[in-house]
Amino acid sequence: MALRLHNTLTQELEEFRPQDGNTVRMYTCGPTVYHYVHIGNFRTFTFQDILRRTLIARGYVMDHVMNITDVEDKIIRNAMAAGVTINEYTAQYTKAFLDDSAVLRLQRPERVVFATEHIPEMVAAVEKLAASDHTYVSDGSTYFKIGTFPGYGKLSHTNFSGNIAGARVEVDEYDKDDARDFVLWKSQKPGEPAWDASMGAGRPGWHIECSVMAMKYLGETIDIHTGGVDLVFPHHENEIAQSEALTGKQFVRYWVHAEHLMVEGQKMSKSLGNFFTLRDILERGYSPESIRYLLASSQYRKQLNFTFDGLKAASTSIDRLRNFELRLKNDKLAIGLNQQIDARSTQALQAFHAGLDDDLNTADALAAIFEYIREVNSAMDAGEFYAGNVAGALKLLADFDAIFDVLTPSQKEGGLSDSEIDALIADRAKAKKSRDFARADAIRNELIELGVILEDTKDGVRWKRK
RNA sequence: GGCGCGGUAGCCAAGUGGUAAGGCAGAGGUCUGCAAAACCUCCAUCAUCGGUUCAACUCCGAUCCGCGCCUCCA
Numbered sequence: 001m002a003l004r005l006h007n008t009l010t011q012e013l014e015e016f017r018p019q020d021g022n023t024v025r026m027y028t029c030g031p032t033v034y035h036y037v038h039i040g041n042f043r044t045f046t047f048q049d050i051l052r053r054t055l056i057a058r059g060y061v062m063d064h065v066m067n068i069t070d071v072e073d074k075i076i077r078n079a080m081a082a083g084v085t086i087n088e089y090t091a092q093y094t095k096a097f098l099d100d101s102a103v104l105r106l107q108r109p110e111r112v113v114f115a116t117e118h119i120p121e122m123v124a125a126v127e128k129l130a131a132s133d134h135t136y137v138s139d140g141s142t143y144f145k146i147g148t149f150p151g152y153g154k155l156s157h158t159n160f161s162g163n164i165a166g167a168r169v170e171v172d173e174y175d176k177d178d179a180r181d182f183v184l185w186k187s188q189k190p191g192e193p194a195w196d197a198s199m200g201a202g203r204p205g206w207h208i209e210c211s212v213m214a215m216k217y218l219g220e221t222i223d224i225h226t227g228g229v230d231l232v233f234p235h236h237e238n239e240i241a242q243s244e245a246l247t248g249k250q251f252v253r254y255w256v257h258a259e260h261l262m263v264e265g266q267k268m269s270k271s272l273g274n275f276f277t278l279r280d281i282l283e284r285g286y287s288p289e290s291i292r293y294l295l296a297s298s299q300y301r302k303q304l305n306f307t308f309d310g311l312k313a314a315s316t317s318i319d320r321l322r323n324f325e326l327r328l329k330n331d332k333l334a335i336g337l338n339q340q341i342d343a344r345s346t347q348a349l350q351a352f353h354a355g356l357d358d359d360l361n362t363a364d365a366l367a368a369i370f371e372y373i374r375e376v377n378s379a380m381d382a383g384e385f386y387a388g389n390v391a392g393a394l395k396l397l398a399d400f401d402a403i404f405d406v407l408t409p410s411q412k413e414g415g416l417s418d419s420e421i422d423a424l425i426a427d428r429a430k431a432k433k434s435r436d437f438a439r440a441d442a443i444r445n446e447l448i449e450l451g452v453i454l455e456d457t458k459d460g461v462r463w464k465r466k
Numbered sequence: 467g468g469c470g471c472g473g474u475a476g477c478c479a480a481g482u483g484g485u486a487a488g489g490c491a492g493a494g495g496u497c498u499g500c501a502a503a504a505c506c507u508c509c510a511u512c513a514u515c516g517g518u519u520c521a522a523c524u525c526c527g528a529u530c531c532g533c534g535c536c537u538c539c540a
Contacts, residue, residue, distance in 0.1 A: 030540095031540075073538075156469075156470090158468075158536070229471090230535065230539055233469090233535065233536065234536085235539090259540095267533080267534070268540095269539060271539070297489080303534075304478095305478080309477065309478085310490085312490075313478065313490035314489090315490095316490060317490070324504095327503080327504080366480090367479090370488050371487075374505085377504055380505095381506095432499085440500090441499095441500070444500095444502095454501090455501085457502095462503090
């Protein structure tokens with residue numbers, strides 16, 4: 001089995017192999033921390049999480065870098081308006097982002113790096129580009145001269161030979177020779193934070209940070225670079241231009257982009273104002289796992305229409321998975337092994353991984369899980385599923401949860417301890433034995449109030465937290 | 467105008483030459499003190515129109531519709 005990924009560069013599905021055969025060097029464009037990140041952003045970060053977990057499941061070692069953009073126009077504007085430094089301003093949103101990511105169970109990349117901590121490297125990169133005549137200065141700012149990079153447009157597959165007729169090309173506040181040229185180093189404007197540099201006091205343009213940080217930690221040619229589709233142009237196109245102009249080597253081997261999350265048929269974006277943050281959704285009572293499942297359950301290259309009905313469906317689907325796990329662990333099964341079931345477990349496991357291998361087709365992978373669950377439930381009802389089959393079923397669930405990570409309920413504040421629950425269950429059992437069903441139901445209802453659901457099965461009482 | 471993605475059951479969503487996975491919702495049934503869980507049954511001809519083929523949702527052409535990028539943006 002080998003993972004195949006859609007490479008934006010070639011527009012084809014390609015078998016993925018890391019350069020050195022073992023370690024995957026992956027770079028992710030992280031958030032600009034001027035506000036809370038919305039769940040559209042988290043769609044992309046969830047995709048990246050699924051990707052890295054799949055790579056880990058394939059036996060690779062991850063060296064994954066994600067940047068935090070902590071200097072940028074909106075940050076400067078908002079920080080100035082609030083009368084605080086940009087670091088003070090961004091710290092709160094950086095923390096919120098990392099906290100939210102943890103709530104969504106996104107694995108922390110091996111390194112999370114900050115733009116403002118790499119200014120000297122960026123300055124050096126701009127100087128090197130200037131020395132090799134890839135830049136020019138206009139109004140004190142340094143620009144990348146696109147005309148010096150022949151491959152420009154190869155990622156977005158755009159032909160820049162003509163005008164961009166019909167497109168809105170606004171005149172930048174700085175003068176540029178060519179509409180495609182982009183700023184590497186912005187000269188300081190009154191009141192703005194700035195760093196000293198040979199090009200003059202100023203701050204980095206947006207694109208240079210990713211090139212510099214990616215290459216600093218991962219080398220001149222990295223394996224995978226991810227982001228949302230909206231970054232393909234111009235951001236990633238510009239990253240390629242800068243990086244390859246600097247090194248003369250291919251910057252990224254696999255470009256992988258996630259499609260957008262939509263709300264009511266439109267892109268969720270801060271500028272449209274139609275966005276939800278994680279906090280908004282949690283406040284409505286949805287669990288982090290439901291959100292994670294919803295974001296992860298459709299293939300990353302398909303636009304995903306976010307709805308609260310969808311969240312509810314996700315939540316119910318997770319219940320089904322958890323109930324199955326509960327049943328595996330609670331049902332009293334006859335000793336033995338059903339060979340057919342055992343083979344079925346192996347087959348389902350393969351189907352699950354085959355779905356992931358197919359460009360992270362999570363919907364297909366999930367289908368393999370659910371189909372298996374239905375069949376095994378039937379077999380258990382029929383008494384054809386034996387104790388020896390449990391391991392195979394649990395292995396499938398373990399592999400599933402290593403990627404999806406939704407089986408364990410998020411901890412809620414307060415609540416009963418396991419022993420308290422067991423004591424109440426014992427009380428109820430007594431009441432049931434004496435056919436005092438009113439009392440038994442009262443205990444059950446009390447537990448429901450406390451977030452614990454009891455289920456009477458032929459093998460005894462089982463419970464789960466809601 | 468250019469580039470790209472997509473239109474499959476009430477909703478979400480796989481499949482992509484041989485007569486439509488899966489999830490949610492809904493209806494009926496089994497089980498149960500009741501409930502829950504689980505199981506069973508039922509519920510689509512794949513935007514439209516042409517063409518190729520023994521055979522098309524799947525290939526080709528045209529049309530319609532939706533979305534994204536081309537400007538800060540996940």
